[in-house]
Amino acid sequence: MELRRYWAVFMRRWLLALIPAVVVLVAALATYQPPPPVYAVGVRFIVTQAPVTAAPTVQEERYYNWLGSEYIVNGLTDWVNGRNFATAVSEQLARDGLDIPAGAIYPVADNTRSMLTLSLTGNDAAALAAMMDAAIMVLMTQNAAALPQLGGETAVIVPLDPPIVNQVAAGLRAQLDLPLRIVLALGVGVGLALLVEYLDPTLRTREEVAALGLQVMGEIPRE
Numbered sequence: 001m002e003l004r005r006y007w008a009v010f011m012r013r014w015l016l017a018l019i020p021a022v023v024v025l026v027a028a029l030a031t032y033q034p035p036p037p038v039y040a041v042g043v044r045f046i047v048t049q050a051p052v053t054a055a056p057t058v059q060e061e062r063y064y065n066w067l068g069s070e071y072i073v074n075g076l077t078d079w080v081n082g083r084n085f086a087t088a089v090s091e092q093l094a095r096d097g098l099d100i101p102a103g104a105i106y107p108v109a110d111n112t113r114s115m116l117t118l119s120l121t122g123n124d125a126a127a128l129a130a131m132m133d134a135a136i137m138v139l140m141t142q143n144a145a146a147l148p149q150l151g152g153e154t155a156v157i158v159p160l161d162p163p164i165v166n167q168v169a170a171g172l173r174a175q176l177d178l179p180l181r182i183v184l185a186l187g188v189g190v191g192l193a194l195l196v197e198y199l200d201p202t203l204r205t206r207e208e209v210a211a212l213g214l215q216v217m218g219e220i221p222r223e
Helices: 003-030 058-080 083-095 125-141 172-199 206-211
Strands: 038-048 108-112 115-122 156-159 166-168
Touching (some): 003 172, 038 058, 038 125, 058 108, 058 115, 058 125, 083 125, 115 125, 125 156
Antiparallel strands (some): 038 115, 038 156, 038 166
């Protein structure tokens, strides 16, 4: 079928092609609710081990401290991204009078050599600030349980940034949700129009009559 015939079909069935998109648009507008705001907070930490006073030289002490920092950060990253850390943060929040279950806490940690980055996202700015404060407290006071290599000692963790909560823009998925649904509905409408056209036995052009092997005896003009 040539493109002009597709266009002719669309011009005859345009209303049928638009009905699914209109239904989707009306339903979306009728049930629309603005997405909740999204907040994020992140803090960077310098992590190290307590200095070893019995080191042979100052240079060796500095070297081993930096080398140990990398291994400590790797261990802390695995701990923060695990379930036990979220449970410890939930328990710390409970001691502070806030009931936030561990399943609602999603800390994300990343490491760059001896620097640890801890970030949290959520829809409640006040709760997010409380979760970050509790996470920092757990990270600084309970890390010995996650680092058995230190023999029960607590690693030295120094925050480099204040925990400031900022609102972030909505994700690309939320912005494209309605346009994508309308595009899909338009595709369904076009497919429905082509199906109706295919099932319609009406002959509308001289070419369609000739394709059946029949001879055209006369033609009534539109005007």
